[in-house]
Every structure is written in C-alpha cells, then in structure tokens.
Amino acid sequence: MHPRQERFTPKYGARHLARPETITSTRSTLMRRSRVRTLAVATVATGLLAGGITAGTTDILAGDKPADTIANAAAPKNPSEPTEGLPTVKGLQFTLGERSVKLSWKKVRGADGYVVYADYSCDNVPRSTNSYQLLKKYVGETSWTHKNIQETCVNYAVVALRDGVEGARPPVGERVVTSMVNRDHTTAARKFFTAAPASGDQVARTSVAPGQDRGIVLARAYIRNKTAFTDAIGDHRSWTPDPTASAKITIAWNTGTGQVAAYIHKSCLAGTKLPNGDTVEAGCFDALPPAFVPNASSVGDASTERRNLISVSRAGSGGLSIGFSAVNSISSTLGRIDGQLTLSPHKDTFRTTLTADKFPAWEIIRYPHLVQGAPLGEARLIGTRDQTEISDLTSGRQSTCTSKGDETREFTNPMAC
Structure with a gap:
C-alpha cells in the first residue's frame, strides 16, 4: 500500500470517503441543473423580448428559485415608483367660510387621488382615524371644500390614493372648530x-x-x-x-x-x-x-x-x-x-x-x-x-x-x- 494512503485512511476513516459512483452521480445532477437553469434564464429573456412570459414557458423552469423571482429579477423597477405604500398626507391646512371649511394639503408623490374622512367630535381625547366616516370618496386635486357644516367641531383625515388603494392613514385627525x-x-x-x-x-x-x-x-x-x-x-x-x-x-x-x-x-x-x-x-x-x-x-x-x-x-x-x-x-x-x-x-x-x-x-x-x-x-x-x-x-x-x-x-x- 502507498504510504500516503496509509496515513490518510486512519486519520479520516474509511466511511468518509465518497464512493466513485456517488461522485459521478452528483456531478451529473449539477450539470443537469446548470443546463436547465441556463435554459430558464434564456427562456425568460426570450419571453421579455416578446412582450411577456407565458404560462407554458414558466412550466419548464427548474432549480432552487421559483419562476416569478427570476422573472422579477430580470425586470428592474422604475426608480420613480415608491417601493412601498403611499405615505401620510402632509401640510393639511384649513380656511373657514360660511358653514364651510376649505381643506388643502401637499401633493403626495405617486398618488392619483385622495379620500377625505371626518369625525364630528369636540372630545378632549382624540379618536382614532380608524373610526372616522367617509366624507369624500375621491378628490383629484390637493384641495376640497366641505360645505353645509352643521356641527361645531370637525376632525379631518386626508389619505392618498393610487389605483384605488389607500396609502397610510394618520393615527389621529386634525380638528377644526367651525363655529366660534x-x-x-x-x-x-x-x-x-x-x-x-x-x-x-x-x-x-x-x-x-x-x-x-x-x-x-x-x-x-x-x-x-x-x-x-x-x-x-x-x-x-x-x-x-x-x-x-x-x-x-x-x-x-x-x-x-x-x-x-x-x-x-x-x-x-x-x-x-x-x-x-x-x-x-x-x-x-x-x-x-x-x-x-x-x-x-x-x-x-x-x-x-x-x-x-x-x-x-x-x-x-x-x-x-x-x-x-x-x-x-x-x-x-x-x-x-x-x-x-x-x-x-x-x-x-x-x-x-x-x-x-x-x-x-x-x-x-x-x-x-x-x-x-x-x-x-x-x-x-x-x-x-x-x-x-x-x-x-x-x-x-x-x-x-x-x-x-x-x-x-x-x-x-x-x-x-
């Protein structure tokens, strides 16, 4: 027996040596995965160039990651789009009129509209905006006038919209004492x-x-x-x-x-x-x-x-x-x-x-x-x-x-x- 073999075997133990057929099988599997993954990426690229990936194309994908992860990775996001939900509306201001209040606020980036909620309460403890009632379903501008007000106090919350989905809502509204x-x-x-x-x-x-x-x-x-x-x-x-x-x-x-x-x-x-x-x-x-x-x-x-x-x-x-x-x-x-x-x-x-x-x-x-x-x-x-x-x-x-x-x-x- 070769001297290096004798020193190698007692140190690591014979059970740790891979059998030749096992090694061959493992290499074969890795090669197949590599070929399939290469095919998957190529298929995604072809689908993107053709205008999108079809259901039939995603069926041939294999490997460790799902098809949608690979597809999304191949299509980078528009940097102008928020990566998360719309933020809360800032800069809410009020102008009092005859039984009316004009609301105005700062534009929210990425919003295509706004919704107005209200609560008619003069309580010392502010109420959560989750309990506010819908006042105006859609406002396309950054201002809106609430008319024919009969109550003394109105608490307002304005929420940004995009594709009909609301952004973040403030925890409490901002109060206007409409009557003095x-x-x-x-x-x-x-x-x-x-x-x-x-x-x-x-x-x-x-x-x-x-x-x-x-x-x-x-x-x-x-x-x-x-x-x-x-x-x-x-x-x-x-x-x-x-x-x-x-x-x-x-x-x-x-x-x-x-x-x-x-x-x-x-x-x-x-x-x-x-x-x-x-x-x-x-x-x-x-x-x-x-x-x-x-x-x-x-x-x-x-x-x-x-x-x-x-x-x-x-x-x-x-x-x-x-x-x-x-x-x-x-x-x-x-x-x-x-x-x-x-x-x-x-x-x-x-x-x-x-x-x-x-x-x-x-x-x-x-x-x-x-x-x-x-x-x-x-x-x-x-x-x-x-x-x-x-x-x-x-x-x-x-x-x-x-x-x-x-x-x-x-x-x-x-x-x-």
Missing part, C-alpha cells in the same frame, strides 16, 4: 344684561322661560337721521347692525337663557355725529325709568305716565310677545311710542309682526351665539321699517308690518306693511 362665539353676541350680552347703563340711560331687566338658543334678538325703535330736524333730536344714525347703537328704546332677548332687558337712551334737543364717529349732543335729559307691566301696548298717548312701559310674555310657539309704550324725557306732548311686536320661530331664526306708530323707525336684529368664519361679529336683520313724520306719534295712525323673507346681512330688510 359671535363677538356681536358677546357685546350685546354685556351691554343689555350685565353692564351698568351709560350716563343718562336707563335699563330694566327681567326673564322669561329659556328656550332653543337662537342668539340674542334686539327690537329697537330709533329716530333716523332722514332730515336735519330728525338728526338733531334723534339718534344721529341710519340703519346699522351695531349692537351698541343708540335707540329711543331697545328690547333685548337672550333666547337661550330667557333674559330680557329694556334699555332707554337719554333724549337731547340737538346733536350730530362727527366724521370720526364721535357724537356731539346738547340740551340732554336723562332717560325716564323703564318698568315691566302687563299690557303696555294699551296705555296710549293720553296717558300721563312718566315711565317707559314694557310687557313681555312667551308665545305658545316658543317665540316672544312684546308690548311697549315709551316716552321721551323732553316733553310728553311729543307723544308715546306705542305698539306690539311678536317674534315667531322660523328655522333657526324668527319671523316678526310689528303693529306700531309710523314714527320712529324700527329694526329687528338677531345676533347668533355661534358663527362660522366671522371672527369680527355677525348680525342678521330679521326686518326693518322706516319712519314717516314725527306728527304720526300722536296721530293714532299705526301700521302693521311683517317680515317678508329670510333674514339678511344687509343694512336693511324692509318688512311688508
């Missing part, structure tokens, strides 16, 4: 229900049963500056939605709380408003006190009563009935402002009927408690009625006027008389 406290409502509440009256003015307060919060309603009679004379003795103004504007008598009603106030301004013999908005008055007399009494509208001009009388009662419809008989503090010979006004609920506001002397002018205004997209305040005119001549304070000629349409933001909304 109306600044004019706050101003009116302070002036008529909490603050002391201005110098020379008078105020009396009472309450009726609270109801649906439709805001604060002002019904006010004022002398409009139609002539130099009426400007001098009157309130030195025309139509205005300002809740603090001067009036001979203002009845204010907070529909939500039931608070009612009668506010009387002082009377002056002469005055005017300067270009800067300041008012100059002379010969002024402090207002006579107001008082709540039954059936104020029946007092009449013949009365010697030196008070401003008001009666208020809840109407069966949920509205308010107001009677009044107001007198200026200069002279009772000028007559009393007598009449009756009724406010009846209509949608989220009121319709009104006014039966009163044809002088002075009237405006009935509503200040909603919450408004959308109006941070500087919002006033709604239910109805206006112009004045005739001061002689009509004692003529006994009254008119009955009703609001003829929806309330408006314009300076006038003439009633039908």
